[in-house]
Amino acid sequence: MLTPSSYPAFNAYPVTGPATGPTRATNDQVTGVKVTLIGPDFLVAIQISNAVSDGSKPDHLFTPPDTSWETYVTVSPGDQPENISAPVRYVRTVLLSGTLTGGNIAESKTQGGQYGSQADTRQIAGGIVDAATARLQFATLAVAASVPLITGQTVIVQDQYQGGTFTVVARETADNVITFDAAANLTLRRNISGLVLNAQWGGARPGGTPAANTLGIQRALNCAAARGIASVYLPGGDYSHDGTLNHPPGIVFYSDQGAATLRTTQDIKQLQCANNGQVHKDIVLRGIRFWREQVVTTVPQIEYWDTTFLKIQGVDVYNYEWVTNAQGIPTTTYYGSVAGIHIRSSGTAECYGALVQVGVLSGASLWIQASDSRVMGGYFYGHSRDYSLMLDAPNIQVDDLDVIPSASNAGTGNGGIWCTANANDFYIGAGVRIDGSYENIPSGWGITVNGSRGRIGALHAYWCARGAIRLQGGARVVIASGATFADNNRINWPGKTGQAADTFSYPDIFIDNSSFCEKGETIHYMAEARDRAGGGGLAPAIRESGTSDYNTYGTTRITGNYAGAIGLVGVNSRMTGRVLDQNNKLNRSSGTALVTSSGNVIVPHGLFAPPERVLLTMMQTPAAGQRVFVSGQDGVNLVIGAEPAPASGQTLKVAWAAWVAGAE
Known part of the structure; x- marks a missing residue:
């Protein structure tokens, strides 16, 4: 009124x-x-x-x-x-x-x-x-469209959602966003400035019906695309909808950060760029919250196909929480390999500051497939999914974000970031934080690399029950210096029961059937004992398995309850840096000893395993024919002998250096 x-x-x-x-x-x-x-x-x-x-x-x-x-x-x-x-x-x-x-x-x-x-x-x-210059005011568009008007008149509509200033023009096609049918075969044309459409102009409104909101928002998106308008703004509020919204190319679809929520109870994609065989360019999604209250789901919440220059920024994606048992394992069957956000067959895709928290058993919170992408910032929550992020394309860069790995799911345990065999030349950069401690539920691996090559930067991983990093199936990965690992392998914590039935002890870094990998300087810390009654036992901080070989390991510092430092199986794998284990023992050590007339001396070597190689050098002119040798060794001491022994009252100074297997 x-x-x-x-x-x-x-x-x-x-x-x-x-x-x-x-x-x-x-x-x-x-x-x-x-x-x-x-x-x-x-x-x-x-x-x-x-x-x-x-x-x-x-x-x-x-x-x-x-x-x-x-x-x-x-x-x-x-x-x-x-x-x-x-x-x-x-x-x-x-x-x-x-x-x-x-x-x-x-x-x-x-x-x-x-x-x-x-x-x-x-x-x-x-x-x-004068009717031609009159500024007519009406409560609603419906009222304005029902009275006699003439071209040139200005009409003010005071409706909270669709109101604005309009000009009466000759009949045009009504898009019900900018143009509306009026009486006497005339049209009300909205007067707009700038390059932004308000989604409410199409009929969407907080508290509106799902059908009306779906129609209204889609009208605004289509209208912007048809008229070359750059952006569609969704004002704050909660919008129920019951149909998939199509995001046209060239459009920024946005809201103030977290102010607007698109909510559905249907098993639908909430937003997509249509898979129609065309390339969709310059798409931006920013600041909108998506919420799907649907337990059994078969489709992603957001899916973009065949895009170039796609940017997703500050988007929150939530899915219905499901019923789990005491160990965090879902008690409901879920279907399909689905995602919170699925980026597919796209180039130059960027995702900044997203929060994705979705709940189905299969798929990923963020799934990047056949797309050249960068993920920077954000919070990706796996819970009982297969993984939080799935990198399924080459040249993906991930920086400065938080990852909550999924629960271990009775043995699958993919967990946090999953790099498939298609993810060659991936980069998981500095500032990635992997936190497996959510609700004390045993989580899967922090990062799993399956047969691809790439680089992992100075990440911080803690409380990952399966361990922090698993390289498998021929992966070739460089783990850069500066990575830290704290309290991983919680699945063997004796305070937890009913967990995975295997008896394997999971290390922080597990290199399984993978060769030519490199690990820079890393720090490992374990505050709690990890031995689980009935099997498992303690694990080393780093372990090789299967056919792994030709791997190199830089400086490694270990504190707490580990079974050892680095367990190697490859005869050509090497520890190129200094390794300090949980007992302050080293992978390589050196010193001097004085051999007396007894002919030998016992020297503590300080290594975390019996030495594989020992080098001895006499530091003074020996007697004629005199030689030095290792006459015995174990996990604690070296026995250095000299022959012939020094004369009574004389000593022979010997320098020694010792390495465990694989140490250089």
């Missing part, structure tokens, strides 16, 4: 007489108002305080049928006499167009009474408004 404060001053023709109206006794009650208008051709709006329409005219907007016209408005039944000693605080007419000669307003003071004496009548001034 129109309000007095919204009337343009040059269009307002108020009643004459005192501003507060005639004086009345406190027990008088005005029950009705009669408005009489006189003029050859006019369109007016009438607003009366404390009053409701008699129902014959909508919204107090009237087009008189002839030159003299009367209407009646009754006082609201809720008003009480003692509160309305002057109940008609204003009676106002607004001449919208045409010529109004004049008129008057008469008031009835008692139930069933006559409409006033002269003392209760106020006059209405006349006026003229």
Whole structure:
């Protein structure tokens, strides 16, 4: 409904007489108002305080049928006499167009009474408004479209969602966002500035029906694409929808960060770029929250196909939480390899600051497939999925984000980031944090690389029950210096029960059937004992398995409850850096010893395993034919001998260096 404060001053023709109206006794009650208008051709709006329409005219907007016209408005039944000693605080007419000669307003003071004496009548001034330049004001688009208009007129619609300023033009095709059908084969064209459409202009609104919101948002997206408008803005609020929204190329679809939520209870893709064989360029999705309250699901929530220059920024994606048992394993069957966000067959795709928390057993929170992509910032939550991020394409870069690995799922345990055989030349950069501690549920591997090559930067991984990094199936990976690992391998924690049935002890880094991998300087810390009753036992910080060989390991520092430092199986694998194990033992050590006339000396070597190689050098001129040798060794000591032994009272100074298997 129109309000007095919204009337343009040059269009307002108020009643004459005192501003507060005639004086009345406190027990008088005005029950009705009669408005009489006189003029050859006019369109007016009438607003009366404390009053409701008699129902014959909508919204107090009237087009008189002839030159003299009367209407009646009754006082609201809720008003009480003692509160309305002057109940008609204003009676106002607004001449919208045409010529109004004049008129008057008469008031009835008692139930069933006559409409006033002269003392209760106020006059209405006349006026003229050129129809071609009139600024017409209406409560809704429906009302505006129902009255006679002429081209060139300006129409103001005050609706909270679809309102705005419009110009009356000749009939155009209505898109119901910018253009709307009007009476007399005319069109209301929205006056807009800039390159942004409001999704509510198409009919979407918080609290609206799912069907209306789906239609309204899609109208706005399609309209922007058709008219070359760059952006569609979704104002804050909660929007239920029941159909998949298609994101056209060239459009920024956005909201203020986290202010707007698209919510569905259907097993549908909430947003997609259609898979129609065409390349979709310059797509941006920013700041919108997606929520799907659907347990059994078969499709991703967001899916983009065949895009170039795709950017997803600050998007939150949630899926319904499901029922799990005490170990965090789902008790419901889920279907399909689905994702929260699925980027497919795309080039130059970027994902910044997303939060993805979705709940189905198979798939990924973020699945990048056959796409050249970069993921920077954000929070990716696996829970009981296969993995949090699936990298399934070459040249993907992941930087500065948080990953919550999925639960171990009774043995699959893919967990956090999964690099498939297609993910060659991936880069998981510095600042990646993998946290397996959520709700104390045993999680899978922090990172699994399956047969691809790439680089892992200085990540921080902790509480990953299966371990932090697994390289398998011929993976060739460089783990850069600076990575830290804390309290991983919690699946063997004796305080947990009913976990995976295997008896394997999982290390922080597990290199399985993979060769030519390199590990830089890393730090490993374990505060809790990891031995699980009935099997498993302690694991080393790093372990090779199967056919792994030709791997190199840089400086490694280990503290806490590990079974050892590095367990090698490859005869050509090497520890090129200094390794310090949980007992402050080393992979290589050196020192000096004095061999006395007894012919030998026992030297603690400080290695974490019996030495594989020992080098001895005499540091003074030996006696004729004298030699030095290792006469014995174990996991603690070397026995260095000299032959012939030094003479009584003499010593022979010997320098020694020792290496465990694989150490250089």
